[in-house]
Amino acid sequence: MYKSNINLNLYKTFYDVAKYGSISKAATANYTSQPAISKAIKKLEEELKVQLFYRTLNGVELTEKGQELLYFVEKSYNNLVIAERAMLETETLNRGKLSIGMPSNIGSFFLFDKIIEFHQKYPNIEITIITGSTTKLMSLLESHKVDFVIDTSPINIKHDKDIKIVKLTKVPYCFAVKKNSMNNYQEIKELKDLKDKLLILPIPGTANRIDLDETFQKYNVNIENVINIHTSEMIIAAIKKDLGIGYIIYNLIENDIKNGELEVIKIKEKLPTSEINIIYDKNTLTTAPKKFIEKYIDYNLDL
Numbered sequence: 001m002y003k004s005n006i007n008l009n010l011y012k013t014f015y016d017v018a019k020y021g022s023i024s025k026a027a028t029a030n031y032t033s034q035p036a037i038s039k040a041i042k043k044l045e046e047e048l049k050v051q052l053f054y055r056t057l058n059g060v061e062l063t064e065k066g067q068e069l070l071y072f073v074e075k076s077y078n079n080l081v082i083a084e085r086a087m088l089e090t091e092t093l094n095r096g097k098l099s100i101g102m103p104s105n106i107g108s109f110f111l112f113d114k115i116i117e118f119h120q121k122y123p124n125i126e127i128t129i130i131t132g133s134t135t136k137l138m139s140l141l142e143s144h145k146v147d148f149v150i151d152t153s154p155i156n157i158k159h160d161k162d163i164k165i166v167k168l169t170k171v172p173y174c175f176a177v178k179k180n181s182m183n184n185y186q187e188i189k190e191l192k193d194l195k196d197k198l199l200i201l202p203i204p205g206t207a208n209r210i211d212l213d214e215t216f217q218k219y220n221v222n223i224e225n226v227i228n229i230h231t232s233e234m235i236i237a238a239i240k241k242d243l244g245i246g247y248i249i250y251n252l253i254e255n256d257i258k259n260g261e262l263e264v265i266k267i268k269e270k271l272p273t274s275e276i277n278i279i280y281d282k283n284t285l286t287t288a289p290k291k292f293i294e295k296y297i298d299y300n301l302d303l
Helices: 008-020 023-029 034-048 064-088 104-110 112-121 134-142 179-185 207-218 232-240 250-258 287-296
Strands: 053-056 059-062 096-101 125-130 148-152 163-178 199-202 226-229 245-249 262-265 273-281
Touching (some): 008 023, 008 034, 008 059, 008 064, 023 034, 023 059, 059 064, 064 096, 104 112, 104 232, 104 250, 112 125, 112 287, 134 148, 134 273, 163 179, 163 207, 163 232, 163 250, 179 262, 199 232, 207 273, 226 232, 232 245, 245 250, 250 262, 273 287
Parallel strands (some): 199 226, 199 245
Antiparallel strands (some): 053 059, 148 273, 163 262, 163 273
């Protein structure tokens, strides 16, 4: 019968070498010698009867079996981190952490005020905000490097019964121009009036661009004069430079409209909206993210 006698120190050494891609760097991080690290890796390979690393000129690389082992070890390590947090965080939140993943454009209007309010009430909670693509944010969530993600639809993740995706609200898109140039666009009333105008749009293939292209197609509008820009921040900057008509989430420019710098072109047809979602793993939320979600996002967790 198989008997397990797990040496956690060996797995920690394996994890460090895999993380750093180098025996020498792992030794430095652990304040030990390279021979000691090499000996630990050799012992683990002997116990498991597999080769875990290839030695290269630049360090080490995981073998196929090493990559398989890393998946489980990293998951276990992250579970231990969460367990430690669960023990440290109290209901009064005198200590603890809050880590949020979200695109930068969503955070600027949807979450920052809530984060400021939370920090003022719980100043001892360490807050980390990580931005990136949906793919990157989902990877961070699955590896427990963020507590939850706020992102727009669509959210494509592999099936996981523990990960919840919940719609929080909808935000509208609009066409906007620099305020003092509005006279140049007075004749625009319908989508077809945009046909010959210079449009500043999200890059093709993104979810918001796909929705817009489908709307143009629905009303038989062919656009040709387009500048494609990857980020919302750069689209807004281009509008303010009077480059053309920008397509953007209304909430992102609401203050610019109030300040009289930008103005929305009113279109007869209904433009797309975007859903803002919260994505979380119901088994890994500790006290700080639970309290933030329930009190500051105003969503009752399904745990």
